[in-house]
Amino acid sequence: MSGFGITLQVPAGWDGRIYRSSIKDAITLEAATVQLAPIADDSFQSTESQMGPGDVYIRISDIGAPPPYMGREPGWQRLVVPVVIRPSDLHRYVEGQSLPANAVLPLVIHNRAIMLYVGFGSWPTDATLQRANSLLASLSVSSRES
Numbered sequence: 001m002s003g004f005g006i007t008l009q010v011p012a013g014w015d016g017r018i019y020r021s022s023i024k025d026a027i028t029l030e031a032a033t034v035q036l037a038p039i040a041d042d043s044f045q046s047t048e049s050q051m052g053p054g055d056v057y058i059r060i061s062d063i064g065a066p067p068p069y070m071g072r073e074p075g076w077q078r079l080v081v082p083v084v085i086r087p088s089d090l091h092r093y094v095e096g097q098s099l100p101a102n103a104v105l106p107l108v109i110h111n112r113a114i115m116l117y118v119g120f121g122s123w124p125t126d127a128t129l130q131r132a133n134s135l136l137a138s139l140s141v142s143s144r145e146s
Contacts, residue, residue, distance in 0.1 A: 009138035055121035
């Protein structure tokens with residue numbers, strides 16, 4: 001699937017979409033091993049509520065230009081794809097998320113501020129983590145058009 005300069009090869013058995021609700025909203029890419037809930041303010045919570053052990057949910061939000069404090073504060077990192085989720089990136093609880101294992105990475109790819117969220121229906125096995133990383137390996141982000 002492709003849109004807004006973001007491309008991701010969603011494998012069979014996954015559901016995916018790229019959208020922007022309005023010009024003021026982030027460009028959002030979602031991919032999951034379950035059917036995505038209809039787009040709404042609570043769609044990610046509805047999607048997560050359908051997940052079982054072994055399921056994966058990926059949300060990529062392009063929030064615009066890199067933050068002005070980039071490089072002066074920890075957190076944001078410039079990245080050239082492929083994106084890889086490592087075991088050290090996993091957390092049991094992330095504020096606002098209901099899943100038992102999550103990774104949140106603030107990235108700058110081709111001068112685009114990207115918030116990457118990956119949620120797991122259970123603590124991921126190596127195979128589940130590899131499954132998510134295989135999908136993320138297909139991520140392509142082009143430079144933001146002027």
